[in-house]
Amino acid sequence: MSTAAEMLSDLRAVADPLAHPNRHYKGHGGVLGVRMGTLFDIAKHRSRTTPLDEVEKLLDERAYEPRLAAFCVLDFQVRRPGMPDVEREERCELYLRRHDSIDSWDMVDRAAPRVVGAFLRNRSRQPLFALAAASDPLRRRTAMTAPLVYTRPAHRPGIIDLLRLAELLADDRDPLVAKPVGIALKHAGAVAPDEVRAFLERMGDRLPAPVRREARAKLPPHERAQ
Numbered sequence: 001m002s003t004a005a006e007m008l009s010d011l012r013a014v015a016d017p018l019a020h021p022n023r024h025y026k027g028h029g030g031v032l033g034v035r036m037g038t039l040f041d042i043a044k045h046r047s048r049t050t051p052l053d054e055v056e057k058l059l060d061e062r063a064y065e066p067r068l069a070a071f072c073v074l075d076f077q078v079r080r081p082g083m084p085d086v087e088r089e090e091r092c093e094l095y096l097r098r099h100d101s102i103d104s105w106d107m108v109d110r111a112a113p114r115v116v117g118a119f120l121r122n123r124s125r126q127p128l129f130a131l132a133a134a135s136d137p138l139r140r141r142t143a144m145t146a147p148l149v150y151t152r153p154a155h156r157p158g159i160i161d162l163l164r165l166a167e168l169l170a171d172d173r174d175p176l177v178a179k180p181v182g183i184a185l186k187h188a189g190a191v192a193p194d195e196v197r198a199f200l201e202r203m204g205d206r207l208p209a210p211v212r213r214e215a216r217a218k219l220p221p222h223e224r225a226q
Helices: 004-013 036-047 052-059 064-078 085-097 105-117 126-132 137-150 156-168 175-191 193-206 209-216 221-225
Strands: none
Touching: 004 036, 004 052, 004 064, 036 064, 052 064, 052 085, 064 085, 064 105, 085 105, 105 126, 105 137, 126 137, 126 156, 137 156, 137 175, 156 175, 156 193, 175 193, 175 209, 193 209
């Protein structure tokens, strides 16, 4: 069994804040200074033997890297073929229950699609709509990022909800949310171009120009021209 303490020891052993200041991090904790590729490697290795209660201990850490590593561990764990639904549910529940520990966009992007979106594939996606109504932009980012999993492979009910969520968040001016709206629409356009084109026609100028451009990026050429 791997523990949170062992993960912290691994991270601190390779930390170099001068070489890896991780300036993209704008959250409320400090940084250890761990190169991202190295962090992913450590999390992947430890994910095989780290139980959920030890993952949660990492979420109590103030520093950025241990919490990001915890979300990476969740992501790696749910990729395992044949993981029982009850274990997937536990990881989805932990992500949602401890959303307060998320203070950086990359924590969302790393885990939301597989940990949350994939678990909700054949279930009610009401938790995503609740997140879309939250005051915290990172919760709204989860609402818009988790449905990316419904475009790989295409899952029509999930894409319908992706478009519903995009409509709810269409007016969101926070870049933490507006950018994922465009990205989600772009990927949906690759597998459901008719639905995305209809969405764009219905929304019109309500969608900011950068979101419209992103949404059209993977439509067929003749539809992009339209």
